[in-house]
Amino acid sequence: MPGETFKEYVDSxxxxxxxxxxxKWLKGAAEADAEDYIQSLLQELGEVSDTGDLSKFFEMTYEAQLAANSPPGEDPRWKYEDAPFTPLSKPLSEMRVGLITSSGHYVEGEPHAPPELSDYTQEEGTKHIGEYGRAKPFLSAVPIDLPQEKLGVHQPGYDIRAAQKDRNTVMPIDRMKEMADQGVIGEFASMAYSFIGLTSQMRLTREDAPQWAERVKDEGWEAAVLVPV
Amino acid sequence: MSVGHISRAFETAGTPTVIIQSNVYRGRVVVMKPARVVYTKHLMGRPMSAPFDTERQTHVLREALKMLETATEPETSVILPDAYRIAPK
Structure with a gap:
């Protein structure tokens, strides 16, 4: 756009x-890093046009994402001194293990967001992220035998395309079932859970996370695999 | 960040957890002192793998379950060395 600075361009x-x-991580990148990334990206696309080899693109994007998410200093809000830890009480092969992800998966036909956000599509959600950041955490129960085509994804906090193609990129239901079949875990809890990770962190930590901890204990979970996006 | 809160709440309530997380977020995660974390060198939004890379998904999950079973102290973590890739044909 006329008069637009490079910083405004990448932030957009x-x-x-x-x-x-x-x-979206380009917004967090140092301006010089963003400049280098885009120039390198274009150069690499020229190479890929001849070779079809995407490995360099993946490597440079991973390194740029890492740098953009590693600003100097720390977020003091969520810095803790204590480190809660529960050791396993028995072998994993004898335990019921559950799965939770912040992917925003939900069962098609059921609500995909809290009531005040339920009219938003994924695209519309990206225009209202402040509302998500204030919203009460929204948890969806997903039966582990539900087929992929019955699952939707709504989470304006990340690029959901991989999760839409294959839930196991962020919610490894099918791999967990295999672990149970192979006896690596005793049992895969019949209900997995997904929530919209873009949510009020204060409400999550003070209210919902402790409630969810009790809920899964009531369902007999003895250990949990957690996958943030 | 949100799953860090879940991990802390679950551990406090007596349920052991392991987090599978893209390493690009490690700086935000470590300050929350989660019990166990397996970091992958995967792109944002794809912590387990690219779509349909079942081999990588299985490997990552096995590493996480191994950590769940063997960790003896909090803040146990590992960075898996494998780079992101598209699913082998």
Whole structure:
């Protein structure tokens, strides 16, 4: 756009005029790093055109994402001194293990978001992320025998395309079932859970997370695999 | 960040947890002192793998379950060395 600075251009990929959640991390990158990344990206696309080899693209994108998410200093809000830890009480092969992800998966036909956000599509959600950040955490129960095509994904906090193609990229239901079949775990809890990770962190830590901890204990979970997106 | 809260709540309530997380977020995670974390060198939004890379998904999950079973102290973590890839044909 006329008069637009480079900084404004890269920032626009993060919930701006060019929203693209695959590249939203560019907003957190140092300007020089963003410049280097885009130039390298174009160079690499030239190479890929001849070789079809995407490994360099993956490597440079991973390194750039790592740098953009590693700003100097720490977020003091969520820095803790204690480290709660529960050791296993028996072999994993004798335990019921559950799965929770922040992927925003939900069962098609059931609510995909809290009531005040339920009218938003994924795309519309990206225009209202502040509302998600204030919303009460929204947890969906997903029966582990539900087929992939019955699952939807709503989570404006990340690029959901991989999760839509294959739930196991963020919610490894099928791999967990295999672990149970092979006896690595005693049992895979029949209900997995997914929530919208873009939510009020204060409400999550003070209210919902402790409630969910009690809920899964009531369902007999003895250990949990957690997958954030 | 949100799953860090879940991990802490579950551990406090007596349920052991393991987190599978893309390593790009490690800086935000470590300060929350989660009990066990397996970090992958995968892109944002794809912590387990690219779509349909069942071999990688199985490997990552096995590493996580191994950590769940063997960790003896809090803040146990590992960074898996495998780079992100598209699913082998």
């Amino acid at each position: 990929f993060s919930y701006g005029s060019r929203t693209d959640l695959f590249f």
